[in-house]
Amino acid sequence: MHELSLAMNIVEIVTEEADKIGRCAVKRIDLEIGSHSGVVMEALTFAMDEAIKGTPLAEAKINYHWVEAVAACQECCQEFKPTEFDHICPHCNSMQTYLIHGKELKVKSVELKEL
Numbered sequence: 520m521h522e523l524s525l526a527m528n529i530v531e532i533v534t535e536e537a538d539k540i541g542r543c544a545v546k547r548i549d550l551e552i553g554s555h556s557g558v559v560m561e562a563l564t565f566a567m568d569e570a571i572k573g574t575p576l577a578e579a580k581i582n583y584h585w586v587e588a589v590a591a592c593q594e595c596c597q598e599f600k601p602t603e604f605d606h607i608c609p610h611c612n613s614m615q616t617y618l619i620h621g622k623e624l625k626v627k628s629v630e631l632k633e634l
């Protein structure tokens with residue numbers, strides 16, 4: 520399952536950060552997930568709940584920030600909302616477009632507390 524390995528990866532990164540500081544637990548983490556990142560939100564929240572067990576993140580409040588995709592057109596320079604499969608510019612029908620937002624999949628911030 521894609522989301523489970525992602526969740527374990529997130530836990531690993533955050534645990535490493537927490538270990539650097541010493542005896543502390545993670546109070547809160549903020550995750551950013553883009554609508555075009557390929558992640559299924561329900562699967563990720565489920566996977567995170569599993570992955571944090573027995574780690575410094577076990578008691579953490581996890582905030583999931585959903586980032587809607589935004590694309591831009593190289594031909595007419597206008598921005599638009601792409602659908603999942605269709606990245607054609609609605610203004611000039613160009614296929615020369617690229618995503619500005621939507622691929623995000625990252626830990627935005629972490630709040631630690633001392634034990």
Ligand SMILES: [Zn+2]
Binds near residue numbers: 609611
């Ligand atoms: Zn265009």
